Amino acid sequence: MLELGPHGGFILAAYLASGLILCGLAALILLDRRAQRRALALLEQQGIGRRLERKTS
Numbered sequence: 044m045l046e047l048g049p050h051g052g053f054i055l056a057a058y059l060a061s062g063l064i065l066c067g068l069a070a071l072i073l074l075d076r077r078a079q080r081r082a083l084a085l086l087e088q089q090g091i092g093r094r095l096e097r098k099t100s
Contacts, residue, residue, distance in 0.1 A: 047054050
């Protein structure tokens with residue numbers, strides 16, 4: 044095991060906290076992505092499309 048000195052507990056706790064925070068943020072991003080896709084699908088069902096798909100003649 045690595046020798047972290049007298050502050051090893053603090054260092055490991057900091058890494059653990061950082062890892063948990065990053066995993067939480069990634070989970071929030073994925074949940075928001077799913078919600079945004081559902082909202083977009085609902086709008087498209089209502090006939091509201093994206094501007095880029097409109098034909099300009």
